[in-house]
Amino acid sequence: MIYCVEDESSIRDLMLYTLKASGFDARGFESGSEFWPAIKEQMPSLIILDVMLPDEDGLTILKALRSSPVTMDIPVIMATAKDSEYDKVIGLDSGADDYLSKPFGMMEMVSRIKAVLRRAAPKQTKVLVCGGISLDKSRHSVSVYGTPVSLTLKEYELLKLFMENPDRVFSREVLLSEIWGNDFIGETRTVDVHIGTLRTKLAQTGNLIETVRGVGYRMGLKK
Secondary structure, eight states: OEEEEOSOHHHHHHHHHHHHHTTOOEEEESSHHHHHHHHHHOOOSEEEEESOOSSSOHHHHHHHHHHSTTTTTSOEEEEESOOOHHHHHHHHHTTOSEEEESSOOHHHHHHHHHHHHHHHHHHHTOEEEETTEEEETTTTEEEETTEEEOOOHHHHHHHHHHHHSTTOOEEHHHHIIIIIOTTOOSOTHHHHHHHHHHHHHTGGGGGGEEEETTTEEEEOOOO
């Protein structure tokens, strides 16, 4: 799935049409306020992000993506009407994987997407292992001692965050922010409920997710 965050509807529609005609699944968003709820529901394989947007600008969104363990590895191609070297440098230094200067051709866009996805492939095929738990990022799958385990998106993101940061203690507030987002309205009890169901699904390896009394949770370092 490729996400296109572009406020000009005519350009966005053409991008989506070209991507779908090229065999990609794609969704379009006019602004950051539309984009953030979507990424919490489904993680894209790549994001095309316009710099000039009506609410949050693209660079602010990019920095937020790169600062979160959940989204930091998603490839991002920046797109902008600005043609200065300075803007490109700022975008690349902020973590963009490539840059498209408007007006750009649709075939150039597709070629750059394919090139970025090829470069990102090693990251996406990485398999995390802890105890008997294996998490395959490329397949978005989890298994325990070789037996597949079905997780919800939030359970998967929680487990991935823990396994990418072994022995790091996460408070409930931090977990809410990282997995549910800063705009989540609810109680920290939500974290406890999801941790409980995640432990149950992980069966005998569920105890690797340890409770740190009075603080939060962490993934043990057992191999």
